[in-house]
Amino acid sequence: MAEQRYLKPGRIEVRLLHNTVGWLTRHGVSVAGSRELAVRGRKSGEWRRNPVNPLTVGSERFLVAPRGHTQWVRNLRAAGDGQLRVGKRIEQFTAVEVPDAEKPALLRAYLSRWKWEVGAFFDGVGPDSSDGELLRIAPDHPVFRITEHN
Structure with missing residues (x-):
């Protein structure tokens, strides 16, 4: 199996960006549509939280992992469900x-x-790139279709 790409955030990024966006989201302020993703840890069973940007296309919603095969991706694969929170x-x-x-x-x-926020994680591929270029990077960026429970 090929090595799965994961771009780990630096300490400064975690402290300034993730923690700030997470705090704002927990307190009811969504930054550009952000949500706090909560997923049970695949080993500990404890809730793990990360800020995410849910994507709506038509009537469907998705979570995209710009940094690749992160811990939240691995946890979501194992759990199969989670929570999106704002306030x-x-x-x-x-x-x-x-x-x-x-x-x-x-x-x-x-x-x-x-x-503007995540483009650096896509190796120069952007919204105007060809389908072929997007397909080339697709294995590096997990995407999940999410369905809300009633």
Whole structure:
């Protein structure tokens, strides 16, 4: 199996960006549509939280992992469900990973919306890139289709 890409955030980024966005989101302030993802740890069973940018395409919603095969990705694969939070609003969801062949349109939509924030993690590929370029990087960026529980 090929090594899976994961770009680990630096300490300063975690402290300034993740912690700040996470704190704001927990207190009801969504930054550009951000949510706090909560997923049970695959080993500990404890809730693990990370800020994410949910993507809506048509009537479907997705989570895209710009940094690659992160811990939250591994936990979500194992758990199959989680929560998206903003303030006191908690949305329960189930997740199904999207095959690479379906990712180009989703990655294009994601980059159209958040390239300013996450573009550095996509190796120069952007919303105007060809389907072939987006398909080439698709294995490096897991995408999950999420469905809200009623």
